[in-house]
Amino acid sequence: MSEGLFITLEGGDGSGKSTQTALLERWLTDAGRTVLRTREPGGTDVGHELREIVLHHPGEIAPRTEALLYAADRAQHIATRVRPALARGEVVVQDRYLDSSIAYQGAGRVLGAGEVRELSLWAADGLLPDLTVLLDLDEGVARGRLDAARTRYDRLEAEKAEFHARVRAAYLELATAEPERFIVIDAALGVDDIAERIRARVEPLI
Template structure:
């Protein structure tokens, strides 16, 4: 059974998408834009938004040995439970805008569908860990997995455990994201991540302005 979510006074915005889709760039641009307009903004990420989360991030992304899919999903849920309780909810209660790189939709896409653990089961686990908290807006940067791989190849020489998965895995992840967005169109903004950076940023700003009212 999932705890009923407490509505906070701030605004919770998450960025989702496959590796190489440009989430960090757009999160930085939105953070700066809101700050220029006088909004108090907290920028964070999962995993790794706390000291505990940083240690979990090292395990799930850089552990050299095997991690079973269920153990991986539980590690992400543990990070989420601590992060939401100690960082995100306090900021929302202060009336801040929280801009977060990845949240529960990542777990549903990567562990639920990519690892074939079951999207519904992983979603329930994440909601339990976060006491039912859902974002006010989720920006999905959608990009063909082959194009995304090309971006990663151009940007780095070392890949984490998830980035190193084969194309079939990333194709499943992308399909899962699009399915999630189709099921919750009121929460999601789907943007073509192959578009120019400023064009993407403008679409996001327009939607955020509407959410802020």
């Protein structure tokens, strides 16, 4: 059995993570690997319910409550889907993981990156990705993409530009601190160009 591989895609809203996750899944499957494509929040039945609360609940959600809801989703997701898939030798391709919490709750909500990272690692029982792809995009450009694509925004997407600027800066700090885990790609590039850069980084790992 091949060793499992855990790949996460990160970036601000509108950076193209969902598109690249789907393209990477297709490429890996064509290469003969069994792939679990998943996401956070919402990668399990429990997580789906938590996702609706944390992103679409109409009332106020305190920042610490938000961070804990994401951690609860993560604990369930890693224990019941991701770790079993890795144990079977599959490639897990995941849209968002703990770096999202560090960026969005730690920096965006100003809860503190260190505290949120510790919470997330505890929830995930210490699991870190083998590779994290950061799709970096100016927050103004990202907002324009979202405006063109939808009329309804979730609670995080609807935040002001200053919030998203903090999120982007936090992501770049994370990538600088862990260059062996991260690859940073300009999300303003074309879809195919981005996909090729991701494949070039993933290929040696498989």
